[in-house]
Amino acid sequence: KAMDDFLPTLENILEKETSTKNETQCLKKLRLEKQQWQDQHNDSASVSSDCEEEEEEDNNRTALERIRQEEKELWNSIKVKTFTRVVSTAYAHTILFLVLTVQVHLLGGRLFEEHFRQAEEEGNVGQQQEQQQSHTHTDGEEEEGSKPTATTPEVSASNQMASYQTSHKMVLQHTYEYFFDHGLSSLVRCVKRAVETVLMDWDVMDPKRAVSEHDIEDVMVQIRDIVE
Numbered sequence: 001k002a003m004d005d006f007l008p009t010l011e012n013i014l015e016k017e018t019s020t021k022n023e024t025q026c027l028k029k030l031r032l033e034k035q036q037w038q039d040q041h042n043d044s045a046s047v048s049s050d051c052e053e054e055e056e057e058d059n060n061r062t063a064l065e066r067i068r069q070e071e072k073e074l075w076n077s078i079k080v081k082t083f084t085r086v087v088s089t090a091y092a093h094t095i096l097f098l099v100l101t102v103q104v105h106l107l108g109g110r111l112f113e114e115h116f117r118q119a120e121e122e123g124n125v126g127q128q129q130e131q132q133q134s135h136t137h138t139d140g141e142e143e144e145g146s147k148p149t150a151t152t153p154e155v156s157a158s159n160q161m162a163s164y165q166t167s168h169k170m171v172l173q174h175t176y177e178y179f180f181d182h183g184l185s186s187l188v189r190c191v192k193r194a195v196e197t198v199l200m201d202w203d204v205m206d207p208k209r210a211v212s213e214h215d216i217e218d219v220m221v222q223i224r225d226i227v228e
Helices: 002-017 021-045 050-134 139-144 151-198 213-227
Strands: none
Touching: 002 050, 002 151, 021 050, 050 151, 050 213, 151 213
């Protein structure tokens, strides 16, 4: 349940750090521009002279080459951000789960320790009361004077537990504040550098390059080797 509470924040930060929205919009504009250049070239080819047609062909070739280069840069950015998001998500979920697990175990251990200590103190108080009662022979004093005073260790244990829960909550709060405000962004930057290094020579626009499941697995292993 605690993990589920943190997931929306985790997803929002990862989405912000690795968003490909701008690249996608730019690609759409480039495709539209590319189509316009091709249409313009087809229209002018039927009415232009040889000299004008040659000049138009050069302009068209230059424009298409520029568009292709920009597309390549945008696809490279999308490639890096996509792999960065996948790997960062896996690391972030694992780290968050481990922190939660450790915190819960610490709190559970402390609760058990306090419960055990309280039971011991109550047992000691009971023994003392029995000893006092065995040495008391006055009827009136036996009823009033030997009443249990076991509330003192109970109150003490309760106060200690409340103090520990407060400090535990503060540590937990500071831990997650750091994780979401600084740690997660730092993790994404670290993974991004590793992704850029591993995928440096991977041209996603190369039609001759087919990517297999084995290739993806090798990429993930290399990225992990650098990060870890």
